[in-house]
Amino acid sequence: KAGVTQTPRYLIKTRGQQVTLSCSPISGHRSVSWYQQTPGQGLQFLFEYFSETQRNKGNFPGRFSGRQFSNSRSEMNVSTLELGDSALYLCASSARQGAGEQYFGPGTRLTVT
Amino acid sequence: SQELEQSPQSLIVQEGKNLTINCTSSKTLYGLYWYKQKYGEGLIFLMMLQKGGEEKSHEKITAKLDEKKQQSSLHITASQPSHAGIYLCGADMASGTYKYIFGTGTRLKVLA
Numbered sequence: 001k002a003g004v005t006q007t008p009r010y011l012i013k014t015r016g017q018q019v020t021l022s023c024s025p026i027s028g029h030r031s032v033s034w035y036q037q038t039p040g041q042g043l044q045f046l047f048e049y050f051s052e053t054q055r056n057k058g059n060f061p062g063r064f065s066g067r068q069f070s071n072s073r074s075e076m077n078v079s080t081l082e083l084g085d086s087a088l089y090l091c092a093s094s095a096r097q098g099a100g101e102q103y104f105g106p107g108t109r110l111t112v113t
Numbered sequence: 114s115q116e117l118e119q120s121p122q123s124l125i126v127q128e129g130k131n132l133t134i135n136c137t138s139s140k141t142l143y144g145l146y147w148y149k150q151k152y153g154e155g156l157i158f159l160m161m162l163q164k165g166g167e168e169k170s171h172e173k174i175t176a177k178l179d180e181k182k183q184q185s186s187l188h189i190t191a192s193q194p195s196h197a198g199i200y201l202c203g204a205d206m207a208s209g210t211y212k213y214i215f216g217t218g219t220r221l222k223v224l225a
Contacts, residue, residue: 004155033213043156043201043215056213090155098205101146104155 004093004105012111018079021108025072025093032074033102034066037088049074050097086112117204119216126192127224134187134219136202143205145185147176150199197223
């Protein structure tokens with residue numbers, strides 16, 4: 001079974017721009033969660049999508065948004081990028097909503113200059 | 114303050130030594146998960162614990178959840194260089210509202 005894939009793996013953007021990250025979950029998994037990882041804050045939960053609906057949301061500003069498609073693939077968008085958005089963005093897929101075992105992708109390293 | 118505290122923050126051990134990493138919460142945990150991360154990469158699921166007193170093992174790694182479900186320990190027996198990485202505990206913190214959080218991580222280095 002193929003694992004979770006994320007594209008792109010690396011991204012460099014300028015302040016004020018927007019960015020879209022993509023995540024393809026493990027086949028059959030309907031839950032996709034997004035996380036931001038930084039040296040200072042560690043791993044923080046952004047949001048979870050299940051069956052194309054956002055089910056849970058972490059404590060991030062509205063500039064962070066996401067969506068999920070009918071094939072369970074998910075995208076995350078960050079608008080008006082700030083320097084502090086530089087981070088490793090990880091997505092994780094799970095067979096059930098709400099938690100359980102999560103399988104993580106390799107991440108997208110976003111650098112904002 | 115961090116809802117899930119891990120200790121120690123970093124650990125350097127000689128190959129063959131045993132070690133323990135702790136994960137402590139101030140609240141009851143509804144599920145506790147252990148993950149391993151290589152620097153800059155995704156997390157690899159190790160184990161899930163849900164019942165108080167539960168203990169699980171995989172190869173040389175054993176994890177326990179205490180009876181009150183507020184602390185978990187991860188024990189590695191006869192450590193090897195392949196065990197090196199960052200170990201994170203993750204937990205479901207609240208019933209009703211999903212809140213999945215992670216500990217600060219423990220960086221493990223194993224000297225050959």
